[in-house]
Amino acid sequence: MGAASCKNSKSPEQNQENANKTNITIGVFGLDYAGKTSTVKAIEGSPTKHALPTVSTNTSTVPYPVSTKRGEKSHEPIQIIDVSGQRRFREDSWPDYYDKIHGLIFVLDASEKKRITENKQTLDDLLCDDKLRDKPILILANKQDRTGAIDDEKEIKKKLDIDQLKIKHKIEFCTAIPNNDKDDDSIRTGFSWLIRTIEANYSDLNARVVNNAKGSNRSKPIGRKNDRKSDDSNSEDEPPSPRKRMTIPPFSKTRTDVRSTNDSNKLPSINHAKNIPKSSSRDTHSEDDDGDVNYNARVRARPVISPVDNDDYSYNRSSNQANTTKSNTLAKKKKVIGPASNANKDTSYKKSNDNELKSYRAPYESLPDDDPWSSIKKTSKTDDTFPNLYSKSPITNDATKKYPSPLLRDIKPKSSGLTSKGPNYSDNDDDDDSSSKKDKNKSTFPPKTRYDDDDDSYKKISSSYSKNKPLLTPKKTTLGAYGADDDDYDKLNNKTNNRPFGSTPTKKLFKHDEEDEEESDPFKKTSLKLTKTVDSDDDDYKKKTSKSYLSSSDRSNFDNDYRRTTSKPPLSPATTSKRSKDNDDDDDDSPLPKPLSRSRFPNDNYVSTLSKPTNRLIADDDGDSYKKPSSPYSTNKSLSTPKKPTSSTYGADNDDDHDKYNTKTTHRPFATTPTTKKLGRFDEEDEEDDYDKKKTSKSYLSSSDRSNFDNDYRRTTAKPPLSPATTTKRSKDDDDDDSPLSKSLNHSRFNSDIDRSLPPYKSATTTKKGDDDDDDDDDDDYKSKSKSNSKPKVPLRFNDNDDLPSSSSKFGTRPKYDDDDDDNPSSFSKPTIRPKYGNDNRSSSPPRSTSISRKPDDKASLSSPKMNTRSKFDDDDYPSLSSKLATQSPRLPSRSKYTDEDYTSSSKKNSFPSRDDDYSGKGGLRSRIGNDDFDSTKGGFHSARVGSAATQRFRPNMNDDD
Numbered sequence: 033m034g035a036a037s038c039k040n041s042k043s044p045e046q047n048q049e050n051a052n053k054t055n056i057t058i059g060v061f062g063l064d065y066a067g068k069t070s071t072v073k074a075i076e077g078s079p080t081k082h083a084l085p086t087v088s089t090n091t092s093t094v095p096y097p098v099s100t101k102r103g104e105k106s107h108e109p110i111q112i113i114d115v116s117g118q119r120r121f122r123e124d125s126w127p128d129y130y131d132k133i134h135g136l137i138f139v140l141d142a143s144e145k146k147r148i149t150e151n152k153q154t155l156d157d158l159l160c161d162d163k164l165r166d167k168p169i170l171i172l173a174n175k176q177d178r179t180g181a182i183d184d185e186k187e188i189k190k191k192l193d194i195d196q197l198k199i200k201h202k203i204e205f206c207t208a209i210p211n212n213d214k215d216d217d218s219i220r221t222g223f224s225w226l227i228r229t230i231e232a233n234y235s236d237l238n239a240r241v242v243n244n245a246k247g248s249n250r251s252k253p254i255g256r257k258n259d260r261k262s263d264d265s266n267s268e269d270e271p272p273s274p275r276k277r278m279t280i281p282p283f284s285k286t287r288t289d290v291r292s293t294n295d296s297n298k299l300p301s302i303n304h305a306k307n308i309p310k311s312s313s314r315d316t317h318s319e320d321d322d323g324d325v326n327y328n329a330r331v332r333a334r335p336v337i338s339p340v341d342n343d344d345y346s347y348n349r350s351s352n353q354a355n356t357t358k359s360n361t362l363a364k365k366k367k368v369i370g371p372a373s374n375a376n377k378d379t380s381y382k383k384s385n386d387n388e389l390k391s392y393r394a395p396y397e398s399l400p401d402d403d404p405w406s407s408i409k410k411t412s413k414t415d416d417t418f419p420n421l422y423s424k425s426p427i428t429n430d431a432t433k434k435y436p437s438p439l440l441r442d443i444k445p446k447s448s449g450l451t452s453k454g455p456n457y458s459d460n461d462d463d464d465d466s467s468s469k470k471d472k473n474k475s476t477f478p479p480k481t482r483y484d485d486d487d488d489s490y491k492k493i494s495s496s497y498s499k500n501k502p503l504l505t506p507k508k509t510t511l512g513a514y515g516a517d518d519d520d521y522d523k524l525n526n527k528t529n530n531r532p533f534g535s536t537p538t539k540k541l542f543k544h545d546e547e548d549e550e551e552s553d554p555f556k557k558t559s560l561k562l563t564k565t566v567d568s569d570d571d572d573y574k575k576k577t578s579k580s581y582l583s584s585s586d587r588s589n590f591d592n593d594y595r596r597t598t599s600k601p602p603l604s605p606a607t608t609s610k611r612s613k614d615n616d617d618d619d620d621d622s623p624l625p626k627p628l629s630r631s632r633f634p635n636d637n638y639v640s641t642l643s644k645p646t647n648r649l650i651a652d653d654d655g656d657s658y659k660k661p662s663s664p665y666s667t668n669k670s671l672s673t674p675k676k677p678t679s680s681t682y683g684a685d686n687d688d689d690h691d692k693y694n695t696k697t698t699h700r701p702f703a704t705t706p707t708t709k710k711l712g713r714f715d716e717e718d719e720e721d722d723y724d725k726k727k728t729s730k731s732y733l734s735s736s737d738r739s740n741f742d743n744d745y746r747r748t749t750a751k752p753p754l755s756p757a758t759t760t761k762r763s764k765d766d767d768d769d770d771s772p773l774s775k776s777l778n779h780s781r782f783n784s785d786i787d788r789s790l791p792p793y794k795s796a797t798t799t800k801k802g803d804d805d806d807d808d809d810d811d812d813d814y815k816s817k818s819k820s821n822s823k824p825k826v827p828l829r830f831n832d833n834d835d836l837p838s839s840s841s842k843f844g845t846r847p848k849y850d851d852d853d854d855d856n857p858s859s860f861s862k863p864t865i866r867p868k869y870g871n872d873n874r875s876s877s878p879p880r881s882t883s884i885s886r887k888p889d890d891k892a893s894l895s896s897p898k899m900n901t902r903s904k905f906d907d908d909d910y911p912s913l914s915s916k917l918a919t920q921s922p923r924l925p926s927r928s929k930y931t932d933e934d935y936t937s938s939s940k941k942n943s944f945p946s947r948d949d950d951y952s953g954k955g956g957l958r959s960r961i962g963n964d965d966f967d968s969t970k971g972g973f974h975s976a977r978v979g980s981a982a983t984q985r986f987r988p989n990m991n992d993d994d
């Protein structure tokens with residue numbers, strides 16, 4: 033902050049004022065998922081388990097108690113820049129902060145040994161950067177609550193290759209998230225050490241910061257191999273060479289200055305220079321010397337600031353501006369939906385700039401003159417400046433709240449000591465403190481998987497947030513995100529699943545975001561519903577859906593501010609499901625399932641790094657995923673009703689259909705649910721259509737439902753009203769793979785769909801078709817559509833006519849097929865399934881008609897019924913078609929559907945013969961299609977045409993065939 037403020041200040045007065053202040057800026061670095069944000073929260077006095085992945089950076093300010101030389105008490109605002117640990121940010125964004133910070137914190141996940149090398153490399157890059165040279169660094173080996181976490185200082189040093197590190201540093205072993213079983217002072221201890229160390233060298237450090245602020249040089253990006261430089265001070269004098277590569281705008285004053293300014297206003301300014309000499313802090317530093325006495329001496333003897341380092345780097349603001357533009361451009365390029373750049377800017381900025389102290393933040397009491405640090409404890413109570421902080425704390429109930437601010441804890445002489453006081457380095461002040469922290473056993477967090485979160489605490493927090501609505505403020509938002517997220521998620525998932533996104537935001541959406549709430553609510557319900565309804569078998573599905581859904585929404589709504597701008601509809605579950613998959617690009621390194629959390633961020637990185645405070649990226653994928661789901665909704669109008677989403681969800685899934693197709697085996701999570709809902713809805717739609725609802729049976733509705741809903745978004749288009757036959761049973765049938773007939777009918781309906789979606793099949797079909805095959809699916813579809821519309825009545829007929837001789841009598845056989853159709857007199861009932869498979873299309877192929885004619889033999893019983901069917905469908909589906917069509921249409925459906933085994937009985941038999949004789953070519957089709965029904969159909973058809981008056985009455989056009 034100091035840097036930023038200085039940079040911005042133009043008037044001498046301001047400069048003077050700033051000069052009198054001790055504005056310290058700390059950068060928090062580390063790999064993604066290391067716990068940086070969690071650590072910052074802990075420092076702020078509001079630890080949380082639900083930190084969300086950071087996009088770009090989060091900037092917060094913590095009041096730190098200081099005492100001036102005069103004995104004045106004051107709170108010094110310490111700005112903490114929490115950056116995203118994702119690789120992209122490491123490479124592109126981190127360097128922008130190097131010259132703005134007085135010291136840094138490096139957080140690593142000590143439990144994730146697989147990334148230790150990556151940590152080492154990253155740390156190495158930091159330590160080697162000129163801009164960070166000699167800046168004190170606090171290394172936090174986080175996640176000590178997890179089993180397997182490295183808790184030995186020597187080990188960690190060895191692995192990080194910092195045994196010989198001469199830069200002033202301190203290693204602390206900590207648990208950043210709330211730990212019910214024990215208090216972890218290590219973060220406070222470490223932070224306190226860091227601040228004191230900075231203070232001890234403030235003049236030099238700040239000079240560097242200020243000077244660097246004048247001309248922004250770009251450091252080598254993290255992640256690109258830098259040769260570790262020796263600590264040799266000589267290098268200081270060499271100005272870093274500016275890099276030409278694109279940079280993300282360094283954190284601009286707009287973002288930070290305001291805050292700092294405000295903070296400084298609120299907090300009494302301190303003439304830090306006066307404080308520096310303070311023995312106490314010095315003493316503290318001296319402790320550090322354990323390992324590196326010489327180093328300290330050297331540092332003191334030699335100004336940290338390099339004279340050359342100063343200004344004039346002609347690389348600068350103009351370039352910064354250009355960079356800014358670029359970053360915006362990048363943001364636009366990203367798949368981010370909506371005006372990412374602007375949104376980013378505005379929202380993120382807004383949040384990040386929240387100058388006001390958060391209610392949850394604990395105030396720091398000014399310290400006694402003699403020992404400000406230790407005194408904190410005494411004065412820890414609210415300061416006038418922050419009267420309400422405690423009362424407002426959203427996390428009041430949390431055990432962690434006991435310590436409103438980390439610093440307060442710090443007071444405890446030498447708090448616990450996870451900190452490693454390394455021989456070399458470790459500090460000093462805290463040495464006393466070292467209390468063994470590591471009772472991992474006690475830890476609340478059993479060695480969960482990476483993603484596991486404890487929900488309990490979470491809930492508390494979230495709830496508190498929601499009530500307090502801290503989110504309104506920028507920081508709040510962040511917190512809110514943390515807190516809120518998981519709650520919903522957990523509920524949905526019953527806490528069972530691993531939560532890659534751990535921090536998942538779910539709740540926020542609903543609770544915090546009012547805007548989103550409206551949208552999300554219905555979905556929320558839906559999602560919940562889904563989870564419940566879905567078959568247990570589909571656990572995966574549930575997980576994906578629920579999680580993804582929530583997370584995505586969360587992200588969209590909260591984290592990604594800019595994204596939110598877009599009218600992104602609440603994500604459909606289907607969409608969300610992908611989320612998990614998407615993991616980010618960045619995390620290649622991460623051993624774990626990238627879960628996720630990271631995965632989200634990939635794209636976002638470019639989007640405004642700076643602007644956004646917290647962003648959780650929604651992975652690009654998300655955007656994509658959204659699309660799919662959205663379409664279905666739009667078309668289906670599912671959105672209007674809560675359920676819709678659900679149905680849409682189902683529909684969206686291709687798998688769904690597939691499931692149906694394969695039904696027999698798999699559990700069909702969707703089977704039940706969708707149907708019902710759909711029906712209802714469907715009815716309404718149908719009403720609009722010409723169909724006579726009254727007459728239409730339930731089945732009809734259901735079928736339609738499917739066509740509209742189940743069938744993926746593809747069908748987005750207003751699917752022509754399903755042919756009655758088809759529709760009839762659909763609802764019931766979905767599962768009924770067995771019933772041959774009904775299915776066949778269904779085809780007619782779906783053919784159109786299929787054709788669209790599945791071109792390949794078409795070709796095959798068409799090819800096979802003989803002369804007769806006019807039926808190209810395309811045609812059929814077209815026809816069918818037209819028909820469906822034009823001839824709505826047909827279904828009615830059948831419905832009414834269940835008694836029809838042909839169907840009833842003949843269908844004696846049917847019963848077999850019609851499992852579901854009991855209600856439906858005719859086999860027609862089963863409608864649906866085929867459409868997707870495209871196989872159906874073929875069925876429509878006309879050739880059969882021919883075959884039929886040839887083989888009237890086919891079992892009369894079967895044939896007749898089929899005939900009926902056909903007649904029905906022919907008329908309905910293919911009204912326009914000539915006799916050919918009439919014959920053909922019926923068959924197709926049946927085949928595609930029946931392809932399988934189930935109805936081996938009559939249909940198959942019939943089919944085989946027919947193949948040999950007539951349809952050799954077609955037989956191929958059949959075989960593919962697997963529909964034996966075909967033959968029978970023909971026969972049936974034929975006979976029907978020929979003999980059954982009843983049939984004909986349904987099929988006026990049949991004559992042509994003859």
Ligand SMILES: Nc1nc2c(ncn2[C@@H]2O[C@H](COP(=O)(O)OP(=O)(O)OP(=O)(O)O)[C@@H](O)[C@H]2O)c(=O)[nH]1
Pocket residue numbers: 062063064065066067068069070071080081082083084085086087115116117118139174175176177178206207208209477533534535
């Ligand atoms: N068990 C355990 N989990 C932790 C600890 N610290 C953080 N976490 C969890 O680790 C995950 C990542 O934490 P964050 O604070 O978001 O990590 P980060 O370093 O900020 O990650 P990025 O912002 O993506 O760079 C979250 O789910 C935290 O709840 C810890 O000490 N113990």
Ligand SMILES: [Mg+2]
Pocket residue numbers: 067068069070083084085086114115116117
């Ligand atoms: Mg973070």
